[in-house]
Amino acid sequence: MTAHPALDKLTAIDSLLSEEERDLATTVRSFADDKLRPYLADWFEAGEIPAREIAQQLGALGVLGMHLDGYECAGASATMYGLACQELEAADSGLRSLMSVQGSLAMTAIHHFGSEEQKQEWLPRMAAGEALGCFGLTEPDFGSDPAGMRTRAKRDGDDWVINGSKMWITNGTVADVAVVWAQTDDKIRGFVVPTDTKGFTATEVKHKLSLRASKTAGLSFEDMRLPGSAVLPEVSGLRGPLTCLSEARFGIIFGAMGAARDCLETALEYAGSRIIYDKPLAGFQLTQAKLADMTLELMKGQLLALHIGRQKDAGTLQPAQVSVGKLNNCREAIKIARECRTILAANGITLDYPVLRHANNLESVMTYEGTSEVHQLIVGQALTGEAAFR
């Protein structure tokens, strides 16, 4: 565990948390330090993770779908969920992604828009980490603009038949169930697809330089026949997927600061023990300027995350505020990760330290759940009333 007492004392973020919130952060942090951190470098290098085992451990901790009510979900506050994201992402963004996709995307879709049978069938097992989910919205040609999607679902009697493909789908190759969004004759609808359905294929995306401790897949659907009961009955149009994305974005606001904190803790420790020109690197003014500036951004980002978390719990959160948080915290986190890498210099480029792993991961985190540019446009629209998307 790399916790840095002087940093914690300066930010004093703990003083803004309830006992319950601190306890949850501690439990997730200890779990991540004991059970994940020792293996992260190897998982990242190999591009492999024991996703099922990790999901079961996260299920036992109770963090999968933790902010949902009922169906064996804990019904915790949004801020608690954010803190869990922060502690998991302090280990690796890929593991936080596993939790986000399961809880905020796949489970939220079924929880908010599913039928009673769909909820009963999937949610308790997903909360326990016994069943894994993925969320298929993005397509090879449609990322920021999902409305243009080409995947089509056609009615055939009572059944639905789906053709098309999805790209960049986290957990795609390990999932038991996929929530797939497809264009129908009417509007975009969501479908709950068991991954052993005939016509469903998932192919792993290889050669990633980011989020290697996470499985990413392309999905393809060839005359994939589903019963009428597979559709998510309670939503149509883009509102469905966008609601889920907003939940996952919220978690990233906290998560990105976890990765940044881990980098800064590592750099502080390193600068204190690395002797250069006969004194610790931490004793040079240029290094201190970097450390001080990074601490400011970390602290501001953590405060922003908490502010947004409290608003969400109070029910007053506006979607554009989520964009403010995601835009700022991803952007600052990746800057911090890269700056920390300079302090570790050559050691910083290896997997012996987490900093470049975090920096590389954060490239994906800046991209998914809405790119930085898309969030600038959302904030811009909120400020000016002018939509500049197209």
Added chain:
Amino acid sequence: MNIVVCVKYVPDAQSDRTFSDDHTTDRTNVDGLLSELDEYAVEEALKLVEAGEGEVTVLTVGPEVAVEAVKKALKMGAHKGVHVCDDAIHGSDAGATSLVLAKAVEKIGKPDLVLTGLASTDGTMSVVPAMLAERLGLPQVTQVSELSVADGSVKGRRDTDIASETVEASLPALVGVTDQINEPRYPSLKGIMAAKKKPVETWSLSDLGLDAAQVGFEGSWTKVVDVTQRPAREKGEVQPDEGDGGTKLVEFLNKSKLV
């Protein structure tokens, strides 16, 4: 099956440990936690109850902050807690501590099983379990690394340097467990959220029918008359390898009687 688990609140071994002027361990001005070795006892109790039925009560004797040890066990899943807290207990030795624990176990009711850890991580005497069993008139099976309960008896495996023994005792009994018996769980989110609502009783000596003279410095059989803090660790010796690194290493190991 109803189980009482005795847990101790100890100073965090990661931080500096200090002694008060009266030679007792400073428990109030330092970071403390549920003794790690007692987490195994809590875990074992939870597993036994989860496999059948009953309740787990955690019991601690210690100053006000010691309630944190009880809370940690409640977050892990124990059902209720008892904290014996009384200024007069300060300075109690193992004998006096076991007296307070015994009275508290009796007041809790007649548990089927009393579980303890292997040793506290601060006092590390490993004697409280035996003393407690004796005072309660219970059979004791201590230092077990495997435990099963069936048909009114417990069976435990004790591993020693030369043999592994299986010891059986009839219930009710006291069992002390080692750190080999299980892997303690992390407090889960549900455990954390539920713990707030779980009852914790605080008892004083008079609640237990004990007199101040029976515990503390006065009631203890032994007294610490002097303590010397271990000197700070000395700086290690660096031996540059000039082709004879292996020889130097063997010489060092020989000199330190490590081989």
